[in-house]
Amino acid sequence: MNRTLAALRIVCDGLRRPGDTAFNPGEIDEITWRAVIELANAHFVAPALYASLANADRLAELPDDVRDYLALLQAANANRNRRVRKQALELSGALAKAGLDAMLLKGGATLFLEADAQSSRMIRDLDLLVPAAAASAMPGILEALGYNVVNRYPDGHNAYGDFARAGEPAAIDLHFELIDTPHVLPARDVWRRAVEIRHGNVKLFVPSPTDRILHNVLHAQVHYLNDYWRGALELRQVYEFAQLAARSGTDVDWAFVSEHMHRHALTRPLHAHAWAAHRLLNAPWTLPRPPGAAARVHLQRCMLQLRFPVLAQLLIPVANVQASFAPHRMDGLYQPGPLVLRRMRHAVRFLRKGNAGDWIARLLRSPAHPRGWRR
Numbered sequence: 001m002n003r004t005l006a007a008l009r010i011v012c013d014g015l016r017r018p019g020d021t022a023f024n025p026g027e028i029d030e031i032t033w034r035a036v037i038e039l040a041n042a043h044f045v046a047p048a049l050y051a052s053l054a055n056a057d058r059l060a061e062l063p064d065d066v067r068d069y070l071a072l073l074q075a076a077n078a079n080r081n082r083r084v085r086k087q088a089l090e091l092s093g094a095l096a097k098a099g100l101d102a103m104l105l106k107g108g109a110t111l112f113l114e115a116d117a118q119s120s121r122m123i124r125d126l127d128l129l130v131p132a133a134a135a136s137a138m139p140g141i142l143e144a145l146g147y148n149v150v151n152r153y154p155d156g157h158n159a160y161g162d163f164a165r166a167g168e169p170a171a172i173d174l175h176f177e178l179i180d181t182p183h184v185l186p187a188r189d190v191w192r193r194a195v196e197i198r199h200g201n202v203k204l205f206v207p208s209p210t211d212r213i214l215h216n217v218l219h220a221q222v223h224y225l226n227d228y229w230r231g232a233l234e235l236r237q238v239y240e241f242a243q244l245a246a247r248s249g250t251d252v253d254w255a256f257v258s259e260h261m262h263r264h265a266l267t268r269p270l271h272a273h274a275w276a277a278h279r280l281l282n283a284p285w286t287l288p289r290p291p292g293a294a295a296r297v298h299l300q301r302c303m304l305q306l307r308f309p310v311l312a313q314l315l316i317p318v319a320n321v322q323a324s325f326a327p328h329r330m331d332g333l334y335q336p337g338p339l340v341l342r343r344m345r346h347a348v349r350f351l352r353k354g355n356a357g358d359w360i361a362r363l364l365r366s367p368a369h370p371r372g373w374r375r
Contacts, residue, residue, distance in 0.1 A: 007035035012280040018056040043235035044122040050074040051120035078119035103129040109206040125171040179223040209251040221269035226323035228269040233302040242283035265327035271295040
């Protein structure tokens with residue numbers, strides 16, 4: 001078996017719930033362990049791998065150097081997350097004094113909802129959703145706390161930009177909408193269904209369990225880098241979906257999730273994401289309809305591209321075209337009408353907008369150079 005795929009199998013086995021971890025550490029050689037660590041780090045799941053193996057009481061089976069390294073990462077991540085939580089509480093308190101509500105998204109929400117995530121969930125930044133009406137006040141509030149803009153997004157973006165403060169572990173990614181196609185998951189609807197939590201005297205909001213699932217799928221498969229069309233497998237996002245599916249139970253309205261994604265012609269990305277969680281991490285299949293052949297084929301494509309990375313690079317132009325002209329994007333840009341006509345209008349719009357160099361750059365955009373066919 002290809003070493004990358006072998007490493008993926010081992011990491012996924014290790015991330016499964018206690019009782020599901022089936023791999024035999026004694027059969028893994030040193031080079032493969034190196035590949036396991038490299039893959040876990042690349043997908044930001046090394047602390048989660050340590051925590052999962054600890055819960056399964058299997059840490060003693062690991063080689064000493066592997067166990068010690070994972071323990072070091074887990075402890076460092078736990079310390080970092082404690083500081084990130086303090087940032088979130090300080091910021092939420094400052095916003096409350098200004099009469100503004102704030103919602104923590106993704107990893108920030110997880111830190112306040114799941115105790116074990118405080119050490120196992122790796123967080124790049126704090127995604128903070130505020131009402132659009134607070135746009136003019138937010139920079140001043142953040143600057144008063146010592147934060148400065150380090151990355152300002154262009155007008156029309158779903159987020160304002162990134163704010164950072166010297167000495168703090170996480171930047172603040174300030175959002176007005178959750179994703180770059182707001183009509184698919186409008187912030188106003190997420191606010192309406194939001195859950196209020198309290199930590200001491202600080203009031204926080206987090207998305208409902210159903211919206212956390214929707215946001216996870218949309219962010220992992222559709223938003224920004226269009227992982228579904230690229231055939232890219234982001235294990236951290238798949239693992240989070242599996243955790244949400246296992247923990248939320250009846251709190252998630254799976255029929256609503258399925259119908260919502262179907263309405264936006266996104267059933268295939270939903271099923272592909274859920275199937276990856278089911279096959280790789282033994283997550284329960286909770287959607288009302290069984291996975292179709294497309295979901296199974298898509299996972300095989302992801303595995304093939306992991307084995308042959310050059311294939312992923314060759315398919316980037318095709319993926320970019322498919323994602324840019326996907327039905328949900330056409331719905332957000334143009335009035336209802338025949339899909340083929342809207343796609344033709346979109347193509348003409350971009351042909352008029354740039355020159356040959358711009359077209360080639362958009363066609364060849366990759367995760368390292370995410371310049372897109374956006375608005």
